[in-house]
Amino acid sequence: MRRMVIGGLALAMSALAAMSGSANADQPDAGIEAISPVVINEVSAIGPNGELDEAIEIVNMTADVVDLENYVVKVYSSTNQVLQTIRLEGITLQPQDNQGSILVLTGVNFSSTVAPGAQVQPIAFTGQLGIPTNGGVALFSSLEPTAAKVDGVAMSNGAVTPREGTPAIAENPRTAQLEASNQRNILSTDTNNNRVDFQLHTRTFGALN
Numbered sequence: 001m002r003r004m005v006i007g008g009l010a011l012a013m014s015a016l017a018a019m020s021g022s023a024n025a026d027q028p029d030a031g032i033e034a035i036s037p038v039v040i041n042e043v044s045a046i047g048p049n050g051e052l053d054e055a056i057e058i059v060n061m062t063a064d065v066v067d068l069e070n071y072v073v074k075v076y077s078s079t080n081q082v083l084q085t086i087r088l089e090g091i092t093l094q095p096q097d098n099q100g101s102i103l104v105l106t107g108v109n110f111s112s113t114v115a116p117g118a119q120v121q122p123i124a125f126t127g128q129l130g131i132p133t134n135g136g137v138a139l140f141s142s143l144e145p146t147a148a149k150v151d152g153v154a155m156s157n158g159a160v161t162p163r164e165g166t167p168a169i170a171e172n173p174r175t176a177q178l179e180a181s182n183q184r185n186i187l188s189t190d191t192n193n194n195r196v197d198f199q200l201h202t203r204t205f206g207a208l209n
Contacts, residue, residue: 118206
């Protein structure tokens with residue numbers, strides 16, 4: 001049974017930087033698919049090994065095989081700038097609750113374990129922060145500008161495109177030492193409200209939350 005991370009959840013957000021142009025920012029009204037075949041199930045933006053001790057977990061929520069060939073993950077700043085686009089080429093998720101139904105993208109300084117049976121893909125998250133603690137991540141069905149947003153989670157109001165409803169609570173240096181991550185509940189509920197769907201708990205990448 002996972003232990004809940006307590007205390008030290010408040011994070012002093014850095015001042016929002018001025019937008020540097022729309023070329024690197026997604027539109028805030030990006031569509032969301034009515035039924036998501038896959039969801040972002042767990043995100044950690046910082047860990048005991050620092051800013052790049054991070055990971056993103058994606059889970060198949062269906063009884064069918066899901067081909068992620070055209071899917072992309074986008075990482076956002078607190079001002080909704082796209083910091084990185086990650087293509088999920090050559091990855092297929094097996095049906096829910098089977099080996100291979102979970103994909104974990106891990107940063108270069110990732111320090112936690114990934115449960116057996118999950119697929120792991122190391123990612124060179126860009127910049128000194130990788131996934132900003134006050135940013136967000138979103139999953140899209142393709143690289144096309146009109147592609148539907150499949151799922152998203154933001155840790156600040158400014159990360160508009162990945163945010164769904166109220167943002168999740170941001171990690172901070174204290175939660176990092178406790179090996180925390182933002183996780184959905186054990187049923188991976190997706191109400192399209194990040195504060196409702198995600199809570200800070202000890203990392204469980206590759207396993208049921």
